Amino acid sequence: MKNLEELKKIRERVRKDLELRTGKHRIKIVVCLGTCGIAAGARETMNTLIDLIAKNDTSDTIVTTTGCAGFCEQEPMIQLYMEDKEPVVYGKVDAKAAEEIFEKHVLKGKIVEKYLFSKGK
Amino acid sequence: MRDIADHLFDILENSVKAGATEIRIISRIKDKQFFCKIKDNGSGIMDEDVTDPFVTSRKTRKVGLGLPLLKRAAESTGGFLKIYNTEKGGVILEFKIDITHIDAKPFGNITRTFVDAIYSWPKVSFYISIQKKNNRTLSIFNSKKIREIISYSEMQQKEVRDFIYDSIDHELKKIGIDSQFGMF
Numbered sequence: 001m002k003n004l005e006e007l008k009k010i011r012e013r014v015r016k017d018l019e020l021r022t023g024k025h026r027i028k029i030v031v032c033l034g035t036c037g038i039a040a041g042a043r044e045t046m047n048t049l050i051d052l053i054a055k056n057d058t059s060d061t062i063v064t065t066t067g068c069a070g071f072c073e074q075e076p077m078i079q080l081y082m083e084d085k086e087p088v089v090y091g092k093v094d095a096k097a098a099e100e101i102f103e104k105h106v107l108k109g110k111i112v113e114k115y116l117f118s119k120g121k
Numbered sequence: 122m123r124d125i126a127d128h129l130f131d132i133l134e135n136s137v138k139a140g141a142t143e144i145r146i147i148s149r150i151k152d153k154q155f156f157c158k159i160k161d162n163g164s165g166i167m168d169e170d171v172t173d174p175f176v177t178s179r180k181t182r183k184v185g186l187g188l189p190l191l192k193r194a195a196e197s198t199g200g201f202l203k204i205y206n207t208e209k210g211g212v213i214l215e216f217k218i219d220i221t222h223i224d225a226k227p228f229g230n231i232t233r234t235f236v237d238a239i240y241s242w243p244k245v246s247f248y249i250s251i252q253k254k255n256n257r258t259l260s261i262f263n264s265k266k267i268r269e270i271i272s273y274s275e276m277q278q279k280e281v282r283d284f285i286y287d288s289i290d291h292e293l294k295k296i297g298i299d300s301q302f303g304m305f
Contacts, residue, residue, distance in 0.1 A: 004270060007284055011271050014278045033241065035187040038131045039122045043237050050240075054279035062277070065241040067138060 018059075026060040027106055030079040034068025041094060042076035048095040049078075052102045061106060074117055080105060091117035124229025125155070125218065128191045132159060132214060133238045135187060137245055139163030141211065144245060146235075149252035150296050153221045154200065155228075156252075162211040171204060191216060198222035231298050232290040235262065236282060243273050249289065251296050261292035 031037070031046040049063050069077055074091030078098070081087050088111055090101055097115050104110045111119070122128050136144050141163035148157040174189045192202040200217035207213055218225055239247055239262075249262035267276070267285070275281055293299075 004266065007267070007270055007281075010280050010284055011275060014271075014275050014280055017278070018274060033130075033134060035131050035134075035190075038127050038134070039190075041123070043127070043130060043233070046237065046241075047233070050279075050282075067134070 025062050026083045027058075027062075028081040029061065029063045029106070030081070031063060031065050032067065032069050032075060032077045032079075033065045034072075034075075036068055036072035037075045037077065040075035044095050045076045045078065045093050045098045048098040049102060052099065052106075056102075056107065058106065071117070077117065082109070086120045088119055089117040090115040122190055122194070122226070124227045125194070126229030126231050126234040128187075128194060128226075129157065129231065130234045130237060131187045132191060133234070136161035136163050136212070137242050139165070139212070142245055143248070145248045145250075147250045147252060147258065148231075148296070148298075150220070150298065151252075151254065153219055154217050155220045156217045157215070159214045160207065160211065162209070165206040165210050165212055166204065172202065194218065194226055197224040228298060232286060232293055235289050236286045239264065239285065240277075240282065243276065251292060253296065259292070262289055 029049055031042055031049070033042050033046070046063060046065065053059070053061050053063065066079075069089075071077065071091065076093050077089060077091050078093050078101070079087055079089050080101070088105070090097070090112070093101065093115055097112075101112050101115060104112050122131065133144065133146075136159065139161065141161035143162045145160045146157065148155070150156075172188045172192045174186055188202070188204070195202045195216045195218050198219040199222060200219055202214070202216040204212060204214045220228070235247070235249055238245075246264040246268075247262060248260065248264070250258050250260045252258050262285070271281060276285075
């Protein structure tokens with residue numbers, strides 16, 4: 001394993017950074033990573049979202065994963081949970097779609113109808 | 122599944138779904154054969170043939186394709202896939218792929234698979250090792266050691282993720298994981 005001392009240095013930097021932010025997560029994005037999702041390229045979708053969060057410094061947004069949701073033909077699927085709003089499910093979210101959804105929905109709060117699969121619980 | 126990295130992620134997800142809290146992965150490349158062994162402490166498998174697509178523990182659908190797909194990907198290159206319960210519970214899964222075979226899938230990004238797994242299932246401890254040409258085993262990632270240093274929310278940060286990525290990638294390249302075609 002690479003130098004753990006180096007990791008400790010990174011930790012100090014990251015810790016200071018985290019202290020400056022408010023800790024609460026406002027938006028949760030769940031990526032479906034079952035066999036079907038993986039085969040459809042959901043890991044790319046997930047990594048695109050993680051990179052976008054870092055790039056835009058939207059630390060109130062987190063990305064987590066779940067298994068197969070039962071709509072395999074719609075993969076890659078993501079679920080978007082926003083505080084005080086109904087959850088939204090998007091289907092066929094490739095890297096490009098993920099960018100669009102991030103820009104419009106996560107940053108501006110507008111639902112992207114093009115990829116919309118379902119709304120509410 | 123586009124590449125071996127996708128397959129690998131898929132079977133790691135199987136372990137997590139089976140309730141594993143510890144997953145040990147050893148991989149090596151020897152004589153053009155990519156060998157990977159995954160040992161978990163999950164619930165194990167039933168006696169049924171889990172590489173049959175119509176055998177699955179899932180309730181949303183009656184078919185499970187992950188293992189049959191990997192089995193086929195391995196066997197079509199003359200390799201194999203074996204899965205069996207360990208004495209203590211949990212499963213050992215081994216597969217071997219001839220990476221220069223005409224039917225072999227590209228590796229894809231194996232490092233990315235590991236980082237994605239570590240990120241996706243932070244409660245699971247991963248122990249990743251490689252076996253070098255002289256058969257010595259070298260640990261390249263250990264969740265416990267990392268967690269002693271950083272918390273979960275720190276691990277989510279890009280800088281830390283990049284560090285983990287680089288350290289795993291650096292070691293995997295030593296066994297030639299980036300040189301599937303054209304090297305031999």
